[in-house]
Amino acid sequence: MDWRCLKGDGVRFFELLKDDVIFLFAIGNTKTAEIPGITVAGANPNLIKFTPPADVELLYYGECKVIPFPPATPDGKPTPAVITYTALRLTNVPFFVVDSGLIVKPNVPYVSIDAPVGENIEVKPAMNIEDVERAFKNAVEFGKQISKLADVLMIGESIPAGTTTALAILRALGIKTMVSSSMPSNPVEIKEKVVAKAMERIEGNENPLELIAKVGDPVMIGVCGIAIGSKKPVILAGGTQMVAMSHLIKMMKDTDIAIATTVYVANDSDALNYAPCPVVIADPGLANSVKPGLRAYAEGFVKEGVGAGGATLLAYARGFSKEEFLKEIEKSYETVIESKL
């Protein structure tokens, strides 16, 4: 299969992708990523903070500026931005970056919503509620304006350790599932330990913004705010992180949202079943790639990020076959990753 509905009526959203689409990328940082072993997003702990800006520089230019090489493991497992870059290149869909709490700013134009960097939720609240409310308001206003220009918004994310903060949100909402991971052996014990500490802050009567402030991350502000502000349907392009965010969004407003992610996330976690909205999964076919670095996705590495699943769905909606899209991803991989290894 190239894509299918995992849950609910995702066909309507697939059809919307044939109309006017705007792809947004809410990117940011949580210091939760500094906990050793929690994320593979960034081969070197000192480089984790550069991953989100490097990802979006790659989308713009096919190369990174904040670091001299693209986010990839030393043996060539690349950032999922390579998939998204390919879909944007093929479809020419307009896209914009939203600084949703970055430590390092990218060398591209970006929308500021004045979001703070997220703290390590193991040791302290993620953010001040005042900062969350202010940034959220900005995100809502941006969502109002940008959605006037599209039939559907697609929102991707890049935030190392975002699955851990997502797990904290899901647990705070009483949803008993495990999130996906960027590694084949999910560091479940570390995540559970971090989330257990964060849960000590939860009293049970928090509203969505208070939950984000206590145990979430700043990317949740951007994604949820834009979705709430949007006057058009919104596709949350991401995996288990988007399950957490879809719940926060639905708690605030009855919005027309769906989740689009990769088959690799669906194979890794049952969390998608807990989404309060339709879920579509797309297969970029990397299992059949001639590139070991890309095949690694089908073997449990990386899996999703930077809207890769939604980007794959977009390519299919615009008429590219699974075989064509894989060939184009491999072409991107050669110019963007292999040439820099």
Next chain:
Amino acid sequence: MDWRCLKGDGVRFFELLKDDVIFLFAIGNTKTAEIPGITVAGANPNLIKFTPPADVELLYYGECKVIPFPPATPDGKPTPAVITYTALRLTNVPFFVVDSGLIVKPNVPYVSIDAPVGENIEVKPAMNIEDVERAFKNAVEFGKQISKLADVLMIGESIPAGTTTALAILRALGIKTMVSSSMPSNPVEIKEKVVAKAMERIEGNENPLELIAKVGDPVMIGVCGIAIGSKKPVILAGGTQMVAMSHLIKMMKDTDIAIATTVYVANDSDALNYAPCPVVIADPGLANSVKPGLRAYAEGFVKEGVGAGGATLLAYARGFSKEEFLKEIEKSYETVIESKL
């Protein structure tokens, strides 16, 4: 008259305003504004740096956040943002703010192009060429993406003392004219003195970005970059500042641009005749207003800014009559200005 072509075929641009329009506001600061007597944009010298962010907050919310009152003189001559606010309110056209070198950031979402604040061109170069080139590249990339979503882009500005830096650019290009002013008696001697000092930096072989770096201001980076990046026609919504910028743009690329401004600028300066592109002037009819603060525009105060002339043209293109539009401006004036005086 409600509007007319001052120069060239402006009718085509008026017709484009009936299609999909995106209104952008490139706002920033030059420390040239700190020279006593050079600008009326900001009643108090200490408040000048708040004028651009306050202007765009007004566009979003009908009130300002960075200062507790809207930019206006103590006797109620308001910022031209009141006119633009009215047109946006009536037409519901999507709009975005571009931080093109702000000292104080607005409490609204805004696009960052990483532009520096401009120095006082009387005493030193406006900016480093490296900073100008980096921000310009970002502006071009933003122009490429945002223009995919519109049939025409409209770009307004807000930068106190922007007419003085514009005069410096015009003089550097050998164009012998005087720019307009926000005051009935144009402080020509101050402007000439400042520009004469700035001219000492000019060798005569500068490219447009070097001219901006030496004697310009950061708003020129945003406006010119977006116009160069745009794949669609661009209307520069402003007065004599846009004449300077239209020359810089045309030096870089043969673009499809026009200038739209108010009749008050046309009555004040012959600089519009030196534009290398069509010029359209619109009359918001403030001479007939029951509000003395608005009538002041027809008596030589303020005249233009924050895209007011282009916004007026937009309202007319969308079918509002001159009488209707004036009534709506007066309504805005009551809620936005009078209630805060």
